[in-house]
Amino acid sequence: MKLITIAGPPSSGKTSVILKLIECMGLPIGSVGVVKFDCLTSFDNLRYREANIPIQTGFSGKICPDHYFVSNIDDAVQWGIRSGFQMLITESAGLCNRCSPYINGVFSVCVIDSLSGTNTPRKIGPLLKLADIVAVTKADIISQAEREVFAFSIKQVNSHARVVFVNGITGQGSFILAKYLQQARDIQTLRDMKLRFTTPAAVCSYCTGETRIGESHQMGMMKKMEFKKL
Amino acid sequence: MIRKDFLALANDISIEDLLLEHPIVADFLANLRLDNIPRQLPLSLAIEEMDEDIIQEFGLDKFGVLISFCEFMETFSTAKAQNPAVATLTIIGGLNKSGEPENISLTISSGDIVSIVGPTGSGKSRLLNDIECLAQGDTPTMRRILVNGVELDDLQRFEMEGKLVAQLSQNMNFVMDLTVREFLYLHAKSRLTVNAEQVIEKCFLGANALAGEKFLLDTKITQLSGGQSRALMIADTAYISNSPIVLIDEIENAGIDRRQAIELLAQREKLVFISTHDPLLALSADKRIVIKNGGIIKVMEIIQAEKQSLKAIEKLDGILQNLRHCLREGDQITVDLLKA
Numbered sequence: 173m174k175l176i177t178i179a180g181p182p183s184s185g186k187t188s189v190i191l192k193l194i195e196c197m198g199l200p201i202g203s204v205g206v207v208k209f210d211c212l213t214s215f216d217n218l219r220y221r222e223a224n225i226p227i228q229t230g231f232s233g234k235i236c237p238d239h240y241f242v243s244n245i246d247d248a249v250q251w252g253i254r255s256g257f258q259m260l261i262t263e264s265a266g267l268c269n270r271c272s273p274y275i276n277g278v279f280s281v282c283v284i285d286s287l288s289g290t291n292t293p294r295k296i297g298p299l300l301k302l303a304d305i306v307a308v309t310k311a312d313i314i315s316q317a318e319r320e321v322f323a324f325s326i327k328q329v330n331s332h333a334r335v336v337f338v339n340g341i342t343g344q345g346s347f348i349l350a351k352y353l354q355q356a357r358d359i360q361t362l363r364d365m366k367l368r369f370t371t372p373a374a375v376c377s378y379c380t381g382e383t384r385i386g387e388s389h390q391m392g393m394m395k396k397m398e399f400k401k402l
Numbered sequence: 403m404i405r406k407d408f409l410a411l412a413n414d415i416s417i418e419d420l421l422l423e424h425p426i427v428a429d430f431l432a433n434l435r436l437d438n439i440p441r442q443l444p445l446s447l448a449i450e451e452m453d454e455d456i457i458q459e460f461g462l463d464k465f466g467v468l469i470s471f472c473e474f475m476e477t478f479s480t481a482k483a484q485n486p487a488v489a490t491l492t493i494i495g496g497l498n499k500s501g502e503p504e505n506i507s508l509t510i511s512s513g514d515i516v517s518i519v520g521p522t523g524s525g526k527s528r529l530l531n532d533i534e535c536l537a538q539g540d541t542p543t544m545r546r547i548l549v550n551g552v553e554l555d556d557l558q559r560f561e562m563e564g565k566l567v568a569q570l571s572q573n574m575n576f577v578m579d580l581t582v583r584e585f586l587y588l589h590a591k592s593r594l595t596v597n598a599e600q601v602i603e604k605c606f607l608g609a610n611a612l613a614g615e616k617f618l619l620d621t622k623i624t625q626l627s628g629g630q631s632r633a634l635m636i637a638d639t640a641y642i643s644n645s646p647i648v649l650i651d652e653i654e655n656a657g658i659d660r661r662q663a664i665e666l667l668a669q670r671e672k673l674v675f676i677s678t679h680d681p682l683l684a685l686s687a688d689k690r691i692v693i694k695n696g697g698i699i700k701v702m703e704i705i706q707a708e709k710q711s712l713k714a715i716e717k718l719d720g721i722l723q724n725l726r727h728c729l730r731e732g733d734q735i736t737v738d739l740l741k742a
């Protein structure tokens with residue numbers, strides 16, 4: 173079974189892109205499944221169901237969705253294989269810009285919204301930096317020049333990535349994205365495979381439930397800001 | 403330059419001098435929060451002075467920074483940014499919506515203007531999409547698009563990575579919060595334009611020549627009117643974008659000098675395709691593709707008689723333009739205005 177990981181900031185267009193992608197791959201209905209990793213709640217399952225795409229949703233709740241992703245991804249793969257899928261796509265919202273769900277050897281796509289600001293690609297970290305392909309959405313409403321500037325910003329932090337413009341509404345561009353994804357490898361299990369980037373564990377007292385503010389309640393790894401005199 | 407040469411830059415010359423020679427290095431440093439690095443040293447020595455923790459946050463070690471630097475410089479070296487040259491584009495027919503063959507092979511050369519006409523929903527935008535993705539018999543229309551007479555394999559198509567085609571449509575807007583000057587500067591930078599100042603000046607003048615109402619270099623791009631935005635987009639495509647193929651989908655209501663606009667693009671040796679319902683635009687093209695039911699049914703070359711009627715259409719258009727002008731000025735619209 174081929175495995176593809178798709179991640180990106182909330183509402184960047186991941187579901188729209190995945191739906192168009194599946195449509196243009198032309199695989200038999202039921203042979204492509206999706207697992208959505210979300211935080212608190214999600215309405216994506218309705219859209220996938222409507223398109224007759226088998227979907228499983230998991231909620232990370234208190235923990236970083238990428239940590240949650242790593243803890244569950246191999247089970248997701250086993251579910252996909254048991255269900256007889258030819259392809260499994262994971263969708264996860266990159267909420268903490270510190271982590272990313274990409275695994276060495278697993279085809280990874282970052283979906284990013286071109287309306288989010290030209291410098292955004294330079295700010296979002298491993299989610300973009302370590303992706304194989306960066307799919308840019310919502311470029312239908314911006315000028316050609318702004319598209320080019322946006323692609324330039326992406327190349328600055330990830331010079332290896334292919335930048336593909338995909339229209340999540342009309343599907344324009346999803347065709348070329350589908351072509352790239354044919355390169356995705358067959359995966360039987362992810363056991364012993366490695367994340368592309370470390371996801372730090374709970375490192376400070378706030379990670380473990382502390383709510384009180386002040387130096388005396390801060391334990392573990394703390395990073396303090398430096399406030400210089402004006 | 404190859405990777406080894408960039409490594410030499412990191413070892414041998416101070417960051418100060420590096421920045422003078424390659425201003426884009428400032429972006430590299432900012433991306434890794436290395437803005438405060440000692441600039442009198444070469445990069446390889448300066449990173450020794452840096453906080454290892456910051457570098458680690460980016461998933462790098464000190465050596466990794468040097469590797470990233472070389473990759474970054476390689477990506478933005480002018481050789482890589484060059485657009486592929488396109489002398490000709492060939493459209494080889496596929497199937498229309500009923501699955502009947504189009505039976506056509508049409509070759510267009512740079513500097514040509516081609517209009518695409520046909521009823522609403524007939525497939526004009528679809529043809530533009532086929533060109534954009536360099537279809538190789540793998541889109542619903544089964545058309546094939548050859549560049550310089552040859553078919554492209556997937557790898558070559560990926561390599562082109564959108565460098566071939568610039569698009570312009572009615573739905574596009576400017577969204578960046580920048581002045582015209584800042585915007586053109588940023589675009590020129592991203593295109594690694596040499597002589598940016600001059601190019602920006604030309605582009606600005608070109609845009610103002612197309613726009614009805616003039617704007618300034620200090621005007622915010624988001625404050626431009628629809629017509630001014632379209633004018634700036636066209637001039638920008640002509641002077642800065644550098645993509646050899648331009649696809650235009652419906653700009654008839656743009657409120658700019660449409661003929662002058664596409665002539666500007668054609669003069670820049672571009673291959674211009676315009677999907678349109680506008681007779682003036684359609685007849686400004688050397689060739690005209692007629693589409694029906696998803697298929698190309700014929701390709702017409704403009705003939706002398708049509709060129710003559712183009713003159714009459716221009717006259718009509720002039721009358722209409724004048725009517726619009728009078729309306730805007732608050733004049734009375736009388737029958738006299740309809741006489742040329």
Ligand SMILES: Nc1nc2c(ncn2[C@@H]2O[C@H](COP(=O)(O)OP(=O)(O)OP(=O)(O)O)[C@@H](O)[C@H]2O)c(=O)[nH]1
Pocket residue numbers: 180181182183184185186187188189216265309310311312313338339340341
């Ligand atoms: N104009 C335009 N809108 C788009 C495009 N792609 C997505 N959208 C819209 O953007 C909104 C968010 O899209 P989704 O696909 O739900 O985004 P998502 O990343 O899956 O969101 P979450 O899973 O909730 O994080 C929807 O209203 C889409 O219709 C695009 O290319 N152009």
Ligand SMILES: Nc1ncnc2c1ncn2[C@@H]1O[C@H](COP(=O)(O)OP(=O)(O)OP(=O)(O)O)[C@@H](O)[C@H]1O
Pocket residue numbers: 497498499520521522523524525526527528529542543677695696697
């Ligand atoms: N040869 C074809 N085979 C299958 N589908 C086609 C073909 N040509 C066009 N279509 C489909 O027909 C629909 C309408 O086409 P398109 O949007 O290109 O029309 P249009 O001529 O641009 O219309 P308008 O003038 O309203 O913009 C699209 O969904 C397109 O994909």
Ligand SMILES: [Mg+2]
Pocket residue numbers: 186187188216263
């Ligand atoms: Mg979604």
Ligand SMILES: [Mg+2]
Pocket residue numbers: 526527528651677
């Ligand atoms: Mg159309």
Ligand SMILES: [Zn+2]
Pocket residue numbers: 236237238239268270271371
């Ligand atoms: Zn995290």
Ligand SMILES: [Zn+2]
Pocket residue numbers: 374375376377378379380
């Ligand atoms: Zn914490």
